[in-house]
Amino acid sequence: MRAALKLSKYLKPYKHFAILAPILMVLEVGMDLIQPTIMQKIIDKGIATNDTQYIIMMFAAMILCAMIGWLGGAGCTYFSSKAAVNFASDVRADLYETITYFANSNKDKFTLGKLITNLTNDIEMLQRALNMLLKIFVRGPFMFVGAVIVVFFTARDLFPVLFFVVPVLIISLYIIIQLSIKLFRKVQESIDQVNTRVQENLAGIRVIKAFNRMRYQMKQFATVNHQLTKRNMTADQVVAALMPITQFVVNIGIVLALMLGVVKVDAGAIEIGVIVAFINYLMMILNGLMSSSNVLIQIARAIPSAERVVVVLEEQSDITNIENPVKKEIQGNVKFDKVSFSYNKHVEPVLKEISFEAKAGSTVGIIGMTGSGKSTLIKLLGRLMDVDEGTIYIDNIPIQQYDIDMLRNAMAFAPQKAILFSTTIEENLKYGKIDATKEDIQEALFAxxxxEFVEKLDHKEQHELTQGATNLSGGQKQRLAMSRAIIRKPKILILDDTTSAVDSITEKIIQRNMKEALKDSTKFIVSSKISSIKHADLILVLGDGRIVAQGTHEELLKMSEYYKEIVATQVERGGAIDE
Known part of the structure; x- marks a missing residue:
C-alpha cells in the first residue's frame, strides 16, 4: 500500500484520463446489465403473447444498448491506456534519472541486472496493472454488484442460490491472490538473476570465447533460466486453478437455479424468462468476479514490482551536495592531505594517507603495480566516491564543499576502457561539450x-558507431575517448591509462598535441608505462596503496630504488623510455 501511495503522484497529471475511463466503463456495464432484462421481456411478453411488434421494438432497444455500451468500452480503453502509458513513462524517466545520479556504491548495492529489471519488466507490470485497474476492475465489481441487485429485484425467488455461489467464489479468489503475491515476488527475483547473467555474459563475450567457456556459461544460464521457468510455471498453475474452481461453482449454481426454477414455474411463482435472465445474470456475476480476479492477480504481480521500484526511487545517492555549496570557478590547484579510502570498511584500505600537491596547469603522472590504487585515486578526485579519511582540496577548498555539477563540469575524464555510445563520432565528442563547433571537434580529434583515421571513414565525424564501438579498434576507441575529454578544455584533465592500446610513436604525438592544446589544464595521467609520464612535473609512485616516492623523472631516478626498478624492467622488456 505504501508503494502504491508513493507512485500515485505520477498519475496526478493524467487524473482526467483516469476519471473518464471508469465513468465510460460504468456506462458499458450499465448497458450490459439492461440486456438480460430486455431478453426476459422478449420471452415473457413478446414470444409468450406472439407480439411481433413488441419483439422488434425490444430487439431494437437491445441493439441500441449494445452500441452505447460499445462506445463506452472503446472510450474507456482509450483513456485508460493514455493514463497507464503516460504514468509508466514518467515513472521510468524518474527511475532512470535516479539511477543516473547514483554513486558507485549505490549501483553495487542493487546490481545492474536488478536495475535493468526495474526499468523494463517492473515498469511494464505497473503499466499493465494500472490499465486493468482503470478498465477491467471497474467493470468487474460494477457488473457483480449490478447483477446481484438486478437479481434481487427481478428474480427474488432465485436469489438464495447466490448465498452459496458468491461466498465460495470470494473465498477461492482471496486464497489464490494471497498465494500469487508470494509466488510472483519470487518470479521477479528470478528475472533479476537472468538479467544479471545475460548482462555479464554479453559484456564479457570476448573473454568467454577466448577461454572457450561457452558451454560452461550456457550451463550457468540454464540454471537461472530453469529456476525462472519453474517459478513461472508454479505461479501460473496457481492462477490457472481459479478458472475451473469458479466455473464449477457457477455450474452448481446454474443447476440449483434450474431445480429451484422448475419448482417455482410449476407453482406459477415465476415465468421461464426469469430463469433465463437469472442464468444470464449468474454468468455476469461469474464474469464480474473473474474480471476482478484477473485484475487482482495482475495487481498481485505488480505489488512486488511497485515495492522494488519505490526502493530504488527512495535510495539516496551516497554522493550529494552540502547545503549552500561553493559555486566559484575552479582554477585547478589540487591537494591531497592524508587521504585514505577503502571499498570495504572491514578490510585494509586501498589508499593509505595519500598526500601531494599539484599546481594549476601542471602535469601529474601516476604509476605503480596493478592493485596499488592508481585508478581509485583519480576516482576520488572527481567525487565518484568520497574519502574515508583526510581531505582533497581544489583551490584550497575541500571538494565536498563544491557544487557537484560545477566540480565535474570543470573536469574531463578518459577511462582506460573507452566507453563510447552507439551514435555518431560527432555526438560522442559532444558528450564533452554539447555546443561544440565543427572546429572544436576537429581540434580535439587532432590533439x-x-x-588521421576519422578522415578516412566514409562519413568522417558522422560515422555511426555500433554498440560498444565494435567497428573501431582498441586504439581508435581510446583516441576518441581522449578527444571527448580534450574538447571540454577542462581545468582538470584525468587520463586513466588511455594510451595502453596506442603505439609509442602515436603516444608521443598525442603528448605533444595535448601540451599545446591544454596549457592551462592540470593533467593527471595514470599509466603503467614510464614513457607516458616521464615528462610530468610530478610523478607519484604508488605501492600497496601508499606513495612510496614522488618527484620528477630525474629526481626519482636518483632517489627511488623502486622507481629505478620499474624503469629497468621496462628497458629490459624493450620499453621505449628515452624517446
Whole structure:
C-alpha cells in the first residue's frame, strides 16, 4: 500500500484520463446489465403473447444498448491506456534519472541486472496493472454488484442460490491472490538473476570465447533460466486453478437455479424468462468476479514490482551536495592531505594517507603495480566516491564543499576502457561539450591524433558507431575517448591509462598535441608505462596503496630504488623510455 501511495503522484497529471475511463466503463456495464432484462421481456411478453411488434421494438432497444455500451468500452480503453502509458513513462524517466545520479556504491548495492529489471519488466507490470485497474476492475465489481441487485429485484425467488455461489467464489479468489503475491515476488527475483547473467555474459563475450567457456556459461544460464521457468510455471498453475474452481461453482449454481426454477414455474411463482435472465445474470456475476480476479492477480504481480521500484526511487545517492555549496570557478590547484579510502570498511584500505600537491596547469603522472590504487585515486578526485579519511582540496577548498555539477563540469575524464555510445563520432565528442563547433571537434580529434583515421571513414565525424564501438579498434576507441575529454578544455584533465592500446610513436604525438592544446589544464595521467609520464612535473609512485616516492623523472631516478626498478624492467622488456 505504501508503494502504491508513493507512485500515485505520477498519475496526478493524467487524473482526467483516469476519471473518464471508469465513468465510460460504468456506462458499458450499465448497458450490459439492461440486456438480460430486455431478453426476459422478449420471452415473457413478446414470444409468450406472439407480439411481433413488441419483439422488434425490444430487439431494437437491445441493439441500441449494445452500441452505447460499445462506445463506452472503446472510450474507456482509450483513456485508460493514455493514463497507464503516460504514468509508466514518467515513472521510468524518474527511475532512470535516479539511477543516473547514483554513486558507485549505490549501483553495487542493487546490481545492474536488478536495475535493468526495474526499468523494463517492473515498469511494464505497473503499466499493465494500472490499465486493468482503470478498465477491467471497474467493470468487474460494477457488473457483480449490478447483477446481484438486478437479481434481487427481478428474480427474488432465485436469489438464495447466490448465498452459496458468491461466498465460495470470494473465498477461492482471496486464497489464490494471497498465494500469487508470494509466488510472483519470487518470479521477479528470478528475472533479476537472468538479467544479471545475460548482462555479464554479453559484456564479457570476448573473454568467454577466448577461454572457450561457452558451454560452461550456457550451463550457468540454464540454471537461472530453469529456476525462472519453474517459478513461472508454479505461479501460473496457481492462477490457472481459479478458472475451473469458479466455473464449477457457477455450474452448481446454474443447476440449483434450474431445480429451484422448475419448482417455482410449476407453482406459477415465476415465468421461464426469469430463469433465463437469472442464468444470464449468474454468468455476469461469474464474469464480474473473474474480471476482478484477473485484475487482482495482475495487481498481485505488480505489488512486488511497485515495492522494488519505490526502493530504488527512495535510495539516496551516497554522493550529494552540502547545503549552500561553493559555486566559484575552479582554477585547478589540487591537494591531497592524508587521504585514505577503502571499498570495504572491514578490510585494509586501498589508499593509505595519500598526500601531494599539484599546481594549476601542471602535469601529474601516476604509476605503480596493478592493485596499488592508481585508478581509485583519480576516482576520488572527481567525487565518484568520497574519502574515508583526510581531505582533497581544489583551490584550497575541500571538494565536498563544491557544487557537484560545477566540480565535474570543470573536469574531463578518459577511462582506460573507452566507453563510447552507439551514435555518431560527432555526438560522442559532444558528450564533452554539447555546443561544440565543427572546429572544436576537429581540434580535439587532432590533439588525440584521431583525425588521421576519422578522415578516412566514409562519413568522417558522422560515422555511426555500433554498440560498444565494435567497428573501431582498441586504439581508435581510446583516441576518441581522449578527444571527448580534450574538447571540454577542462581545468582538470584525468587520463586513466588511455594510451595502453596506442603505439609509442602515436603516444608521443598525442603528448605533444595535448601540451599545446591544454596549457592551462592540470593533467593527471595514470599509466603503467614510464614513457607516458616521464615528462610530468610530478610523478607519484604508488605501492600497496601508499606513495612510496614522488618527484620528477630525474629526481626519482636518483632517489627511488623502486622507481629505478620499474624503469629497468621496462628497458629490459624493450620499453621505449628515452624517446
Amino acid at each position: 588525440s591524433n584521431a583525425f
